[in-house]
Every structure is written in structure tokens, then in C-alpha cells.
Amino acid sequence: MAYKVPFVDARKHYATYKKEIDGAIIGCLENGDLIYRQQLKTFEENLASFVGTKYAVGLNSGYHALHFSLLAAGIGPGDEVITVAHTFVATISAIVHCGAKPVLVDVGRDYNINCDLVEKAITSKTKALLPVHLNGRISDMGRIMKIAEKYKLAVIEDSAQALGAAFDGKRAGSFGAAGCFSFYPFKILGCFGDGGAVTTNDPAVARAVSLLRFNGEDRETGEYHYHGYTALLDNVQAAVLNVKLTRFFPKWVEHRRKVAALYHEGLRGVKQIQIPDFPGKSFHDVFQNYVIRTADRDALRAHLKSSGVETLVHWMKPVWEHKALGLGNPALPETAAICKEVISLPMSAETTPEQVETVVNAIKDFYKR
């Protein structure tokens, strides 16, 4: 079924930027620039400078950005890493694949890690904090960095949903030992397949991640330093990402913030729903997602669908209820409640004010009946 308001519109996105995107791709193909060429190096430089770090290392996914960052921080068997359960499963899998134990804590009203709960979760085995900046809002990095300093913990930022988000003017991915980004097509900066990157100010982290993505090999000397992985960001994807980042991305962030403001304005009076208009002057939100919360989630979602509005739910049940993952039951009440109450409304660089109006009217119509 064709939605009147699709959640995102990949075809419209491509049609809008076709000239620049085709130019980037054809440039690589005509020159045979396929693996680790100048396009990737240029994108890494521009990404590092945008985030505000010395280095950025292109990888084939956000998952590998997390896994390699943890490995580079020395996380291994016997270690504990504190993170949230209200996240994409890759955050937690990366910890498990290092042989470490994920210690899951609850989130606050803004869907990010509840800093009041972090200190209580620290044990003698804790080695790192892994805050997730969800939906385009950065975690409270002021408090997280203070706790990390006090207990001498590494900080790895899951910034997969937060490129451009900032705390006190400093961007996501520039606070900790490493920032982890994903360029999955529907992330705020997306490529045409899978992609990711690590940002860091630490030359040792940058080097470890660079070697891990290349099967452990130092390409200058031919020496293998690790049993590594094949996990480089494709050169063609990097060429596309570079065009998007340098020519369009800041405009897209402004657009998303305008769309969010229109949603806020339209929905503020609907008392049955909570809108993601969170307080805090220190926070600059980029609205990867526009998530509302309501007790009538499933009925409202069905009504929106019948009104031609496509929505998504992240996530239908808490990650620990997927028994095969062996996460036990951390009993996190806010996370469990969120899974029953959230809906993500259409939000992208292509979302129009008219579409927002259609969504807002459909929601108001639902509560009038």
C-alpha cells in the first residue's frame, strides 16, 4: 500500500540529489577507485572535522564501530560495560562479542541513559560506560564524563543516531575514547548500503581500529598485528557520504529541527501524548527520530495507518525478552513501559510541512473520537 505520508522516502531522496550522487559514484567507477582510495580518506577527514576529533576511521557498519572501539579500549573477558537496554541490539552484541558482560541500566524520560543509576551499577569489573545517544539527542555527557573520570572508566559513545547532536556546543562522538557512527540508509547521514565510522582523538585507538578493519594488517609494513576483520567502509559509499556530508547535511539537520518544531506546535495541546520536547539548554537535538509516547499506542498506530500515515516502533519488546540472547532479566521499568508506549512518526530530510499537518490532524482526529 502506498502511504500518503511514508516514514521515509528513499526514492524521493535519490531523485533530489541524483546529480551529485551519480557524480560521486561514477567518479569512483571510471577511475577504478574501489578500495581505500582518496574518496575514503577525504570523507574521514571531513567527518573528523565535523565531529570535532583528530581522527575518523571508515568502517562497514555501526556495529563494527562499536566492536572495534571496545577492543581498542582493551575490553575483554571478565570486564563489565555499562549501557542501556533501550537501544538497537548491536550496541549490546558488540560488548558480548568482546567476551565482556553488558550491564544494562534504565533510561530517563528523554530515552537516554539515566545517570542517577550509573554509579550504582559500577563494580570492580566495570571498565567502560557506553551511553547511547538515541533519536538524535545526546546523553548528559557532563554527568557521564564526571562519573567516568571518578571511576577511571573508558567512555564509548554510541552516536549511530546522533551525528550533529551536541552537549554544551561539543558534538556527539567527541567526548569519549571513541564515537561510533552508522551510515545505514535511514540514519541521519545514510549511504546506499551499510557503513559506519569511529571518531577519536586518541592516535592509538585510531590505529587499532584502522588495523582491525584490514584483517589486522599494517598496509605500510605488511605486518599483521591482530586477528582482524574485513570491515572497511566501501570507497564508493565514502564518495557518496562525502558529498552528502559536505554539501547537504547541515541543511538536513536544520530541516529536521523545523519538522520537529512543527510537530511540537501541532501536538503540544494533545494531552494524551508526550512529545519529545525535552528541557536542557545544553542539548542540541538533531531528531534522527520523532518519537511520541502514549498509553493508546496500538490503537493510535492502527488509526494512523488507516489514515495513510506510516509509523514505526523501536522496539516492540525489551531486548532481554529475546531469550536466545541470554541477557537475564535486568527488570528496567522505564524501558519496559517505553516498549508499549512509543511510536516514531515520519521524519526525514524529505518530510514536508504538509505531511506533518496530515499526521498531526490524524492524531487529533483519533483523540476527538
Ligand SMILES: *Cc1c(COP(=O)(O)O)cnc(C)c1O
Ligand atoms: C543503527 C544503530 C547501530 C548499528 O548500526 P549498523 O550500521 O546498522 O550496524 C547501533 N546503535 C544504534 C543506536 C543504532 O541506531
